Amino acid sequence: MSFMQSLQAAWQRNNSLVCVGLDPEPSKFPEHLRGNPDAVFEFCRAIVDATADLVCTYKPQIAHFAALRAEDALERLIAHIHDKHPGVPVILDAKRGDIGSTAQHYVSEAFDRYQADAVTLNPYLGRDSVQPFLDRADKGVILLCHTSNPGAADLQDLLVSDKNGGGKPLYQHVAQIVARDWNANGNCALVTGATWPEQLAEVRALVGDVPLLVPGIGAQGGDVEAVVRHGRSSNGSGLLISSSRAILYAGNGEDFAQAARAATLELRETINRHR
């Protein structure tokens, strides 16, 4: 099954638009895991096993593993998700982007080494930097459009001129070229931050039913109701609403995974109330 088919199936099967972000931070782990040499894997595996029936995707952020020299834990974690929770796609949040020859290695990193189903990319280097990913029609290609951070406006809101002399913000141009030109294989999605609901609505209006990965609720303070109202697709779906810290660190005792489950359940219900 392709990423898009798995995503559609997971949206329906789990009645969920929740994407749980897997961002391990050992200083926030519960006491009983602290001395464990495999704590990163054990922590993330417990979260996954406690939430897999409530989510549409998982999104491990690669820097959180690489900084800890825990890339092998990330490989094992993704293998575990595929093995024990088949049908829940994994997005490698890597935000890659480079010239074509190097991009091929990033393709291999995401899809061969880590066996991810989709990867986040920075579109700033242009079409040829993304093409090797687009060519993997079975894999998801998720392009930064309007990110959730305060500095997103510094560059992404700058007006760019089109061929007819009209102007529009860069993020709208990204949304349009991805939906119109880069999505020939139907495997593209866009990152649009929850903290910018107006821009989210503008992107949705430009891209039809292209899926939107929406980080920025929970710890970053985005409003779930506004995200759903502005971002849902024509059938009340089309969103991967991502939360990491608010779910991972909902509890810090021995029952941390159950606390994460309760937080995921609550988020799923809040989202579904507004769909």
Ligand SMILES: O=c1ccn([C@@H]2O[C@H](COP(=O)(O)O)[C@@H](O)[C@H]2O)c(=O)[nH]1
């Ligand atoms: O625009 C973006 C793109 C990616 N992220 C990533 O999502 C999570 C958010 O974590 P929270 O704890 O839910 O705030 C994190 O991995 C970021 O690198 C983003 O926040 N905004």
